Amino acid sequence: MIRYPQLEAGASIAITAPSSGVRQELHGLIHQAQARLEAKGYQVVVGKTVWTQHNAKSAPADVRAAELNAMLRDEWISLIFPPWGGELLIELVDLIDYGAIRPKWILGYSDTSVLLLAVTLMTGLATAHGANLIDNRGEFADETTGMWENVLATRAGESVRQQSSPKYQLAWDPDNPSPCVFHLTEPTYWRTVGGGSAKMSGRLLGGCIDVIRHLIGTAYGDVARFRQTHLNGEPIIWYLENCELSTADMRRSLVQMKLAGWFDHCAGLLFGRSGAERSTDGYTAEDMYRELAEELGVPVVYDVDCGHVPPQLTFVNGARADIEVNEGKAVMTQIFVE
The missing domain is CATH 3.40.50.10740 (Murein tetrapeptidase LD-carboxypeptidase, N-terminal domain)
Incomplete structure (x- = not known):
């Protein structure tokens, strides 16, 4: 509940x-x-x-x-x-x-x-x-x-519907403040592994992967207990965003999450836009997303409105979400069900 x-x-x-x-x-x-x-x-x-x-x-x-x-x-x-x-x-x-x-x-x-x-x-x-x-x-x-x-x-x-942003901010420009805070200049495009459309439904959990990964193995990161106690075993959609991790460090973190059981009963993964995705010896973020989709057998969507490259949607941990991505545009409906 x-x-x-x-x-x-x-x-x-x-x-x-x-x-x-x-x-x-x-x-x-x-x-x-x-x-x-x-x-x-x-x-x-x-x-x-x-x-x-x-x-x-x-x-x-x-x-x-x-x-x-x-x-x-x-x-x-x-x-x-x-x-x-x-x-x-x-x-x-x-x-x-x-x-x-x-x-x-x-x-x-x-x-x-x-x-x-x-x-x-x-x-x-x-x-x-x-x-x-x-x-x-x-x-x-x-x-x-x-x-x-x-x-x-x-x-x-009840439910609430959000759409992907029309544009996002490429870089901060503190010397030129604006009434809207963000300088939204670049067309937003949510990308999927495989390049087609994607759908997923499940309960939302997530955050900044740099820091939430440190809950793994602690009493405060017991996802299996939470799913059994509060979600009646419903699948989880993970939304994750990267602040500072290289692609290799991101991959290590995702593997640890998988080994810890965080991705058991997973319905899909969403990855926020990031300015930190430095390739490692030719290993790119796109390679990482593709491998994860193959390993878990679920839709993987990236360049999502989430995290340190604004703007971002409001994701509610625990809410049920229906997400559809088509031709770079997305709609997310969150349902506040017990």
């Missing part, structure tokens, strides 16, 4: 930094994002960890965990929205009081996906992989990024 929070109009949003905080010279980004949320009618509370950054983290693990646990227990808070990812969220997974979490959304990507996946696997509470708080500081959002509110407002038992 999966439990789904719901984001209501005027809800309370808490900003905390369970991974990296924001250095003083960038505090204006937080103020901008907070103002945008408050202009929409949300009530916003900002934790102390957001304003500090030292030694690759916002604060010591116990400080970050205390602030996060307080927000997770607070029934007044409807959404926890970290400013961005970082490096060392893994330090918190054994400090979270999973049994005390009140139903609420957690939204983000990159290092935040460790928290998202651990919470869903441990509790059956749906979490949302999508744009960070900082990505929502613009005067307006592109149609893909802006869907996070519609997705999080979906009621249990």
Whole structure:
């Protein structure tokens, strides 16, 4: 059974930094994002960890965990929205009081996906992989990024439909800020192994492969138990995105996931666009995707709207999804079924 929070109009949003905080010279980004949320009618509370950054983290693990646990227990808070990812969220997974979490959304990507996946696997509470708080500081959002509110407002038992983006951002251009934050210039094209159309249906799980792979072999990464306890054995669609891994390191990580049983009862795999896919001795990402499709016997789709090359769809861990890809365009319908 999966439990789904719901984001209501005027809800309370808490900003905390369970991974990296924001250095003083960038505090204006937080103020901008907070103002945008408050202009929409949300009530916003900002934790102390957001304003500090030292030694690759916002604060010591116990400080970050205390602030996060307080927000997770607070029934007044409807959404926890970290400013961005970082490096060392893994330090918190054994400090979270999973049994005390009140139903609420957690939204983000990159290092935040460790928290998202651990919470869903441990509790059956749906979490949302999508744009960070900082990505929502613009005067307006592109149609893909802006869907996070519609997705999080979906009621249990209902469905929400998202389409692949029209265009994506090739590179960051901080010297030329725009009202929309992202500079979307390149035509989006979801690619499939084999080059044809693809369909898949199953429960969504995933995140940034660089970091969620470190849950393998821990109590917080027990996918088999989660599938039996919360999904009644339904198949899983994995969505994965690569921040920094070479193709060989990505391949090693995927093999480890397979050996750990994460890909048992898999209905398909989605891989986000990545600027990190460096070939290794001629071994390319396309080679890797092809090998994985052959080994698992499932559809594999890549250059998906997910991760560090924006914009990205909002993927809900635990939701049932029907995904269709045809001629580079895609439609994903997520159904919030228990």
